[in-house]
Structures are given as structure tokens and as C-alpha cells.
Amino acid sequence: MLLPVMAGVDGSAESLAAAEWAAREAARRNRTLRLVHAWQRQPRESAGPATAAAQRRVLRQAEDRIRHTCPGVKVDAEQVEGPATGALLHAAERAELLVLGSRGLSGFTGFVVGSVALGAVARATLPVVLVRAGEEASDEHLPADDGSPSTRTGYRDVVLGLDLGDPCDEVIEFAFEAARLRGARLHVVHAWQEPSPLGLGPGEIGLVNGPEQADEWLGFLDAVIKVWRDKYPEVEVVETVTAGRARSVLVRAATGAGLLVVGRRTTERPAGRRTGPVTHAAVQHVGCPVAVVPHE
Incomplete structure (x- = not known):
């Protein structure tokens, strides 16, 4: 059923x-x-x-x-x-x-x-x-050629905020399925910050400079998404890695989107269940509908 x-x-x-x-x-x-x-x-x-x-x-x-x-x-x-x-x-x-x-x-x-x-x-x-x-229904769609709202145009992007340190299948699958149902493009976004030199280990990404770090992160992102590209060949995917705080990067990326997809850990904390800082920022500051997908 x-x-x-x-x-x-x-x-x-x-x-x-x-x-x-x-x-x-x-x-x-x-x-x-x-x-x-x-x-x-x-x-x-x-x-x-x-x-x-x-x-x-x-x-x-x-x-x-x-x-x-x-x-x-x-x-x-x-x-x-x-x-x-x-x-x-x-x-x-x-x-x-x-x-x-x-x-x-x-x-x-x-x-x-x-x-x-x-x-x-x-x-x-x-x-x-x-x-x-x-x-409204037209908010999910791209504007008409004259800039007016329309429900006859294609769908706006589905944006997926992805943490490459914890890339959960439930969140990724929800975003791909949402894009497939709409015939929309999926924009996968990852934000990275330069780590402190004190926290680096041998061979870590932080040892290379800015543009090279971005290329490394983009390679990681592409590897994580590849299996989902193969599963959803009809979904057009755009991948972006941006240096900055995740919450700020995600709010900017969702501007003009039709749907933002983020994850939330279901792990019980001492203070009880709550949303993480990135998810909290998304539901507070993003203008489009926000899908919060729980995961372990």
C-alpha cells in the first residue's frame, strides 16, 4: 500500500x-x-x-x-x-x-x-x-519569457546541501527523486573551510592552496554522487564546492530554487532531539520550501 x-x-x-x-x-x-x-x-x-x-x-x-x-x-x-x-x-x-x-x-x-x-x-x-x-504553484517554476509567473515553464532547481564528511544516502536519494519527479536540475552544494594547520594530518587537503583545495573537494563530491548519477541518468546534476561557512553558502545557493533539501541527524543528544546549526539556518532564512530528511 x-x-x-x-x-x-x-x-x-x-x-x-x-x-x-x-x-x-x-x-x-x-x-x-x-x-x-x-x-x-x-x-x-x-x-x-x-x-x-x-x-x-x-x-x-x-x-x-x-x-x-x-x-x-x-x-x-x-x-x-x-x-x-x-x-x-x-x-x-x-x-x-x-x-x-x-x-x-x-x-x-x-x-x-x-x-x-x-x-x-x-x-x-x-x-x-x-x-x-x-x-504558490508558480513559485516552483521558472518565470515565463516576459518575466511573469507561470506554471507552464520548467521547474526551478532542487538544491541539495551535502556534507561530504557525512554523505547520507537517505538525503541524497530524496533530492534525486525530487528532481526526477519534477524534471528539474539538481544542484548539489558543498561548503568547505580551510582547516587550521594545527589540525592537519599528512596528505590532507588543507596542505594545498585554495584553487587546488576546491578541485580536490569537487573530486570527492563527484565520486560520492557518481552512483546516484548512474541510478538517475535522467536527472541533470550540477556540482558546486564553495569556500565558506556552510549555513551562509547554503542560504545563498537556495536563492531562486524551487526546493532545498538538507539532512538532520536523529542521534539523541543530552538536551534532547534538535536541529543542527546548518539545518536551523536553512529553515530560518531560506525563502523556498525546505525538506529536512532525517538520517542516523
């Missing part, structure tokens, strides 16, 4: 944008779209008809919007009760992908990530895509 694409909805503009993005992704993957509304009863709040009707309206609003914008997608909807993050993650155990909205602020590019979205990213065992309010 094919697992659905799931979107969490709460009636907000960002969750409706996420539901639309999820519907388009469900169509690309030939999956059902599952809309889930999680709500928690407040103290002294009764579970009367008015409360139940309000919860149903949230789902009905999202369903009506999807049927208008993506009429060919099969939609299921359900309500779950409990703290939103935990309830959504429990429901997502029966999904292939979880899509959530993030509140965007006008005036600058980036996300103000709410506690639900951030908690889901930090704890999820499946890929989570964060979508900003205002995201």
Missing part, C-alpha cells in the same frame, strides 16, 4: 499554502493527500457541538481549497486530539512525507518557525517539508 503525503492544517495562511504544496507533491508521486488537523482542548473547554463544528471547518476549508486548486488529487481528512507536535507526528507514522507551514514575515526572506514546525523537524523520523505562507 502506498503511503500518503500528509499535511498538517490549522486554518492559518501558512498551513493552507503547505496543504496546496502537499497536494501538488501527492500528484507528482501519485499518492493520496491526507489532511490532518490536530487540536488540544483547553482547560474548562467543553467538547460541545460548537467546538466540534469549528474543528470540522478547519478541515473543510483546506479540502475545498485543494479541490479547487488540485482537483485531480484524492483527499482524505481527519482530526486528531492532543498536543499538536506529538499528535501530528503520531499520525505521520502512516505517511511518506509530512508537510507543515511556517510563518513568513513580509520585508525579508525567511521563516519564523513556530514551535509545532520546529518540534516536528527535530523529532520526526520521516522527511518534513516546511512551506512559507504565500507559496
Whole structure:
């Protein structure tokens, strides 16, 4: 049985944008779209008809919007009760992908990530895509020849932020598959920094100078990606290695992209599960949807 694409909805503009993005992704993957509304009863709040009707309206609003914008997608909807993050993650155990909205602020590019979205990213065992309010179908596509938005043009690049020190198959495969589904180019990006001479061992890349270091890193990147190029021969791949801080390099590389893919370690830390600094920077400052793929 094919697992659905799931979107969490709460009636907000960002969750409706996420539901639309999820519907388009469900169509690309030939999956059902599952809309889930999680709500928690407040103290002294009764579970009367008015409360139940309000919860149903949230789902009905999202369903009506999807049927208008993506009429060919099969939609299921359900309500779950409990703290939103935990309830959504429990429901997502029966999904292939979880899509959530993030509140965007006008005036600058980036996300103000709410506690639900951030908690889901930090704890999820499946890929989570964060979508900003205002995201539309045309934002995934290149502009028309006259510069106007279009859904008839090709897809914008899928950007993969790859750590060559920890190149995880789950993250790479997700990015290649996303590019294949869209017929998009995949732009693989790795950022490197010159190490301190005190930390170098014999034969390490840091012993050579800047341009030669870049060539060495590009060779490593090409070797890591080669097996995936062979598996996905239809995907055009561009590889870039850039000197600089990974979080800054990645945010710049994602400018104008249709989707950014990053990884997140699922290793339990003393302070509990959380996102790493690069992933956190991506979900805070990148304007396009961001897919966070967990890996060990």
C-alpha cells in the first residue's frame, strides 16, 4: 500500500499554502493527500457541538481549497486530539512525507518557525517539508519569457546541501527523486573551510592552496554522487564546492530554487532531539520550501 503525503492544517495562511504544496507533491508521486488537523482542548473547554463544528471547518476549508486548486488529487481528512507536535507526528507514522507551514514575515526572506514546525523537524523520523505562507504553484517554476509567473515553464532547481564528511544516502536519494519527479536540475552544494594547520594530518587537503583545495573537494563530491548519477541518468546534476561557512553558502545557493533539501541527524543528544546549526539556518532564512530528511 502506498503511503500518503500528509499535511498538517490549522486554518492559518501558512498551513493552507503547505496543504496546496502537499497536494501538488501527492500528484507528482501519485499518492493520496491526507489532511490532518490536530487540536488540544483547553482547560474548562467543553467538547460541545460548537467546538466540534469549528474543528470540522478547519478541515473543510483546506479540502475545498485543494479541490479547487488540485482537483485531480484524492483527499482524505481527519482530526486528531492532543498536543499538536506529538499528535501530528503520531499520525505521520502512516505517511511518506509530512508537510507543515511556517510563518513568513513580509520585508525579508525567511521563516519564523513556530514551535509545532520546529518540534516536528527535530523529532520526526520521516522527511518534513516546511512551506512559507504565500507559496504558490508558480513559485516552483521558472518565470515565463516576459518575466511573469507561470506554471507552464520548467521547474526551478532542487538544491541539495551535502556534507561530504557525512554523505547520507537517505538525503541524497530524496533530492534525486525530487528532481526526477519534477524534471528539474539538481544542484548539489558543498561548503568547505580551510582547516587550521594545527589540525592537519599528512596528505590532507588543507596542505594545498585554495584553487587546488576546491578541485580536490569537487573530486570527492563527484565520486560520492557518481552512483546516484548512474541510478538517475535522467536527472541533470550540477556540482558546486564553495569556500565558506556552510549555513551562509547554503542560504545563498537556495536563492531562486524551487526546493532545498538538507539532512538532520536523529542521534539523541543530552538536551534532547534538535536541529543542527546548518539545518536551523536553512529553515530560518531560506525563502523556498525546505525538506529536512532525517538520517542516523
